[in-house]
Amino acid sequence: MRFPTPNGRQTNLLLAVLVTTAVVTGVTSWAVGTGEVRIVTTVHAISGFGIVVLTPIKLRTSVRAGLRRGRVTRWLSIVFGLLVIAVVALGVLHSTGLWFGVGYWSALWTHTLLGFVLLPLFFWHLLSRPVRPRAADLDRRALLSAGATAAVAGAAYGGQEVLIRAVGLAGGTRRGTGSHEVASFDPAAMPRVSWIDDQAPDTPVDEWRLHIAGELVDLADLRAAAR
Numbered sequence: 001m002r003f004p005t006p007n008g009r010q011t012n013l014l015l016a017v018l019v020t021t022a023v024v025t026g027v028t029s030w031a032v033g034t035g036e037v038r039i040v041t042t043v044h045a046i047s048g049f050g051i052v053v054l055t056p057i058k059l060r061t062s063v064r065a066g067l068r069r070g071r072v073t074r075w076l077s078i079v080f081g082l083l084v085i086a087v088v089a090l091g092v093l094h095s096t097g098l099w100f101g102v103g104y105w106s107a108l109w110t111h112t113l114l115g116f117v118l119l120p121l122f123f124w125h126l127l128s129r130p131v132r133p134r135a136a137d138l139d140r141r142a143l144l145s146a147g148a149t150a151a152v153a154g155a156a157y158g159g160q161e162v163l164i165r166a167v168g169l170a171g172g173t174r175r176g177t178g179s180h181e182v183a184s185f186d187p188a189a190m191p192r193v194s195w196i197d198d199q200a201p202d203t204p205v206d207e208w209r210l211h212i213a214g215e216l217v218d219l220a221d222l223r224a225a226a227r
Contacts, residue, residue: 006145008061011054012131014146018054019084019122022047026115029177038176042157045095048088049160050153055085062129073128080121087114096160097170097180108179 006014025044032040063081066074090111093099101107136142165172174180183189209216217225 005057006054006142006149008057008065009131010137010142010145011057012062012129013133013137014149015051015054015058016126016131018047018050022051023115023119023122026112041176041178044178045091046150046153046157048091049156050149051084051088053149053152053156076121077125080118080125083114083118083121087111087118090114092160094180095171095174095178096164097172097174100180 022044025040025047029037029040029044063077066077090107094107094111099107101110163169170180205219209218210222
């Protein structure tokens with residue numbers, strides 16, 4: 001059975017929804033550290049694959065038409081498109097474990113950074129080329145197109161996960177948050193990450209205390225227990 005493909009206008013609407021979903025789920029994954037976070041990161045990944053699925057249609061329709069018009073702003077649109085492709089590619093590289101980055105410039109950090117860089121371009125693109133939803137966007141053909149896009153994107157994500165585990169890539173052991181295991185059980189080698197508004201702790205050694213299973217212990221207690 002051959003599913004109908006969306007036209008240029010419907011493709012733009014679907015891409016707007018997918019990019020918005022990817023941004024929202026990406027930010028939400030920072031706030032949800034356990035439990036349902038796997039659902040959030042899965043939707044985030046499928047949104048990225050959905051963008052990949054629709055890219056060929058986007059190139060054949062609005063991109064081709066836009067380049068023919070020869071507007072000066074087409075270069076800004078090209079930069080926006082390349083950033084989207086880079087963000088998705090970095091997401092795949094991180095999730096599979098094929099590339100971790102260079103030094104502090106990890107694949108995930110660069111994925112996040114470029115994602116925030118493209119946000120102003122995304123809003124500019126929406127405002128300068130408004131695509132208003134129509135009643136026809138809810139007809140059978142349009143819904144089948146959207147469903148087919150979601151199905152192919154979901155299958156691509158599922159196929160990636162199966163391949164990762166079959167080949168034995170590092171991505172097969174990543175956590176529900178999408179992060180990879182780094183230096184577990186080796187505190188000295190663990191990465192030190194601080195957010196912009198984090199403050200470095202400044203507690204005197206003799207005042208430091210830790211709650212363990214309802215009990216308050218200090219460093220002397222910990223040293224004694226380790227002997």
